[in-house]
Amino acid sequence: MEACQxxxxxxxxxxxxxxxxxxQFATPILTSINETxxxxxxxxxxxxxxxxxxxxxxxxxxxxxxxxxxYDEQTHLVGEYTFSKGCPGDLAGDSFLNGxxxxxxxxxxxxxxxxxxxxxxxxxxxxxxxxxxxxxxIVGMAADHGLNPRSAHYVTILTGTASQLFNYFEAALAYxxxxxxxxxxxxxxxxxxxxxxxxxxV
Amino acid sequence: MEACQxxxxxxxxxxxxxxxxxxQFATPILTSINETxxxxxxxxxxxxxxxxxxxxxxxxxxxxxxxxxxYDEQTHLVGEYTFSKGCPGDLAGDSFLNGxxxxxxxxxxxxxxxxxxxxxxxxxxxxxxxxxxxxxxIVGMAADHGLNPRSAHYVTILTGTASQLFNYFEAALAYxxxxxxxxxxxxxxxxxxxxxxxxxxV
Numbered sequence: 001m002e003a004c005q006x007x008x009x010x011x012x013x014x015x016x017x018x019x020x021x022x023x024q025f026a027t028p029i030l031t032s033i034n035e036t037x038x039x040x041x042x043x044x045x046x047x048x049x050x051x052x053x054x055x056x057x058x059x060x061x062x063x064x065x066x067x068x069x070x071y072d073e074q075t076h077l078v079g080e081y082t083f084s085k086g087c088p089g090d091l092a093g094d095s096f097l098n099g100x101x102x103x104x105x106x107x108x109x110x111x112x113x114x115x116x117x118x119x120x121x122x123x124x125x126x127x128x129x130x131x132x133x134x135x136x137x138i139v140g141m142a143a144d145h146g147l148n149p150r151s152a153h154y155v156t157i158l159t160g161t162a163s164q165l166f167n168y169f170e171a172a173l174a175y176x177x178x179x180x181x182x183x184x185x186x187x188x189x190x191x192x193x194x195x196x197x198x199x200x201x202v
Numbered sequence: 203m204e205a206c207q208x209x210x211x212x213x214x215x216x217x218x219x220x221x222x223x224x225x226q227f228a229t230p231i232l233t234s235i236n237e238t239x240x241x242x243x244x245x246x247x248x249x250x251x252x253x254x255x256x257x258x259x260x261x262x263x264x265x266x267x268x269x270x271x272x273y274d275e276q277t278h279l280v281g282e283y284t285f286s287k288g289c290p291g292d293l294a295g296d297s298f299l300n301g302x303x304x305x306x307x308x309x310x311x312x313x314x315x316x317x318x319x320x321x322x323x324x325x326x327x328x329x330x331x332x333x334x335x336x337x338x339x340i341v342g343m344a345a346d347h348g349l350n351p352r353s354a355h356y357v358t359i360l361t362g363t364a365s366q367l368f369n370y371f372e373a374a375l376a377y378x379x380x381x382x383x384x385x386x387x388x389x390x391x392x393x394x395x396x397x398x399x400x401x402x403x404v
Contacts, residue, residue, distance in 0.1 A: 015356050017390065019280055021227035026396060044355075047397050048322045048390060051355050078221055080282055080390065082324075084356050092355075120250045122284075124326055124386065131328075153246075153253050153294075154217050154286050154386075184326065184356075186388055188219065188250060188282065194228060195249050 013053040021076040032070035040102035042093030053093030057101035064166035065105035086182030113163035120155040121187035215255040223278040234272035242304035244295030255295030258375040259303035266368035267307035288384030315365035322357040323389035
């Protein structure tokens with residue numbers, strides 16, 4: 001959206017919004033923000049979202065931890081994600097581009113991420129002539145990760161464990177980081193939806 | 203995301219997800235779906251969202267009613283919107299392209315939409331050489347509608363009444379419908395956020 005020069009800096013960023021559908025919705029959000037190790041990323045929380053910026057693997061590591069740490073077995077929780085590279089607005093976070101791709105939450109995410117989620121997502125590539133091929137490559141990787149991609153209006157649907165999904169996003173963003181100067185990945189992740197139960201029993 | 207041929211059909215669509223942050227979150231969603239007049243649009247509800255497809259003004263009319271009808275003064279409510287044209291996937295809804303741009307919820311939206319909301323949004327134009335100019339035109343219209351657009355990482359922020367915001371979206375999508383073959387507008391609308399109170403008192 002910003003009036004940026006694509007490609008002016010190579011930083012990956014993510015905007016994460018958590019929506020726990022319960023009266024005490026603030027508690028899991030604030031607890032998760034505190035529990036997530038952000039030593040490898042630049043961090044900022046605004047009215048809508050928490051932002052992480054840095055190297056792709058480190059951004060995914062923090063962004064996935066934020067969802068996994070907010071999860072409990074009872075609550076319908078939705079996470080809205082915007083991953084992007086190529087439209088920085090400013091340089092905030094460039095000190096985290098040290099080549100280490102650190103993932104301080106990896107063990108925690110692997111241990112706690114074994115619950116089933118559904119995801120809708122769209123991948124947009126800008127300034128590429130063959131952008132449909134790039135999109136096809138990204139969706140193909142979802143099948144390789146066992147996430148059973150299905151087309152729906154305006155999105156692709158995925159199903160798998162939280163760990164599977166975020167591992168896929170890590171691979172997809174690593175591919176995009178290598179091959180594209182400017183992209184956006186919009187994803188919405190849902191767990192414990194009552195609509196899911198209705199759907200599965202039809 | 204889908205492997206589409208941009209421009210193959212001229213239908214506008216919107217995916218709306220409502221997130222009422224309360225224990226009884228299903229009630230306002232289902233009530234609002236029932237109260238929203240969908241006589242001018244094609245409609246479908248899936249695990250994530252309710253979809254409306256048809257002419258731009260009619261799609262905005264239904265999409266805004268869904269948020270306004272779900273609103274109450276106490277609940278922190280978030281609406282996640284994906285508006286798009288140019289990547290249909292299939293032809294569902296083309297029977298609603300009758301040139302009438304009907305807005306059966308307009309009076310209701312005007313009467314009930316006088317509450318303050320915050321919005322983050324991004325506008326993406328595809329296959330246009332001068333897409334940064336098109337984005338600038340769309341953001342400029344937000345200022346004209348009194349929504350005070352501000353840049354943030356990956357999004358633009360707007361503030362105004364729900365009616366003001368949806369009137370702006372109607373104007374923006376009418377412009378996009380005339381001038382662009384393929385676009386996506388991603389918007390997240392928030393009301394009654396406790397973070398807002400904290401922010402306003404700092």
